[in-house]
Amino acid sequence: MEIQTLEHSDTNFISDLLPIGWESAIPTIDSYTKTNFCFPIKVSIDNKIVGIGATIIHNGTAWLAHIIVHPDYRNQRIGKIITQTLVDTSNSKGCETIYLLATELGEPVYKKIGFETETEYIVFKREETNETYKNSENIVAINNDFKKQILDLDRHISGEDRIMLLEQQISDGFLYLQDNEIQGFYLPNLGDGLIMATTNSAGQELMKLRLTSKDFAAFPIDNINATEFMHQNNFNQVRTEKRMRLGKKRDWQPTNIYNRIGGNLG
Numbered sequence: 001m002e003i004q005t006l007e008h009s010d011t012n013f014i015s016d017l018l019p020i021g022w023e024s025a026i027p028t029i030d031s032y033t034k035t036n037f038c039f040p041i042k043v044s045i046d047n048k049i050v051g052i053g054a055t056i057i058h059n060g061t062a063w064l065a066h067i068i069v070h071p072d073y074r075n076q077r078i079g080k081i082i083t084q085t086l087v088d089t090s091n092s093k094g095c096e097t098i099y100l101l102a103t104e105l106g107e108p109v110y111k112k113i114g115f116e117t118e119t120e121y122i123v124f125k126r127e128e129t130n131e132t133y134k135n136s137e138n139i140v141a142i143n144n145d146f147k148k149q150i151l152d153l154d155r156h157i158s159g160e161d162r163i164m165l166l167e168q169q170i171s172d173g174f175l176y177l178q179d180n181e182i183q184g185f186y187l188p189n190l191g192d193g194l195i196m197a198t199t200n201s202a203g204q205e206l207m208k209l210r211l212t213s214k215d216f217a218a219f220p221i222d223n224i225n226a227t228e229f230m231h232q233n234n235f236n237q238v239r240t241e242k243r244m245r246l247g248k249k250r251d252w253q254p255t256n257i258y259n260r261i262g263g264n265l266g
Contacts, residue, residue, distance in 0.1 A: 006040035008033040053082040059161040062090035064100040065264030096248040115244040124235040133208035142173040159252030176202035191262035200225040203258035220254035
């Protein structure tokens with residue numbers, strides 16, 4: 001068994017690892033090989049890739065992502081080896097807090113390493129996507145004058161310093177402004193489309209904008225206002241996913257997250 005860095009060329013050989021329906025994850029996994037704050041690894045047996053995973057570093061915090069083991073090689077402690085290697089990488093980079101979103105299959109592995117459940121995310125979906133919403137006049141395209149406010153708001157709500165991640169996507173986003181003050185923002189090209197808001201009106205109006213092109217949403221179970229909005233708009237809850245933490249508990253505001261980035265970044 002060998003543990004090595006996952007390279008760009010390796011992504012041509014990982015499709016057999018992925019669960020059914022995860023084919024769209026390959027571009028994301030490939031992006032880890034090209035990003036300087038991501039550290040992907042592979043586990044190989046007899047020159048065959050049998051498992052992968054990635055560490056994503058945010059200035060003191062880390063997310064573990066896409067921890068996947070080939071079905072033929074499960075129950076051989078490979079998942080635990082991958083996870084522990086990623087944890088060790090996070091610690092070596094000075095991360096006091098490590099997060100991940102756990103599937104039902106992965107949760108027991110993470111518990112054995114010391115992860116504990118912090119909250120859950122609810123995933124909603126709607127069968128019909130022809131709903132139309134009127135855009136609020138308070139929603140405007142982002143310009144650089146508001147960049148610092150956006151980063152400060154994200155830091156306050158997420159409890160993390162994700163500047164390297166957000167800077168790549170801010171220019172394509174939207175703001176909800178009230179009296180020239182930011183009450184929320186939406187970054188449509190960051191994962192599934194991050195929405196953060198300090199007021200329910202801002203959160204719901206940005207959700208409406210996002211749902212003109214999406215038929216699903218996911219956010220912490222703590223956000224009761226977002227949950228009510230989903231039910232009122234005929235979305236069905238399809239599953240929950242546990243957000244787990246290892247290390248220092250951080251001050252974050254799950255009630256202000258109206259759509260997460262994705263399963264790999266919370």
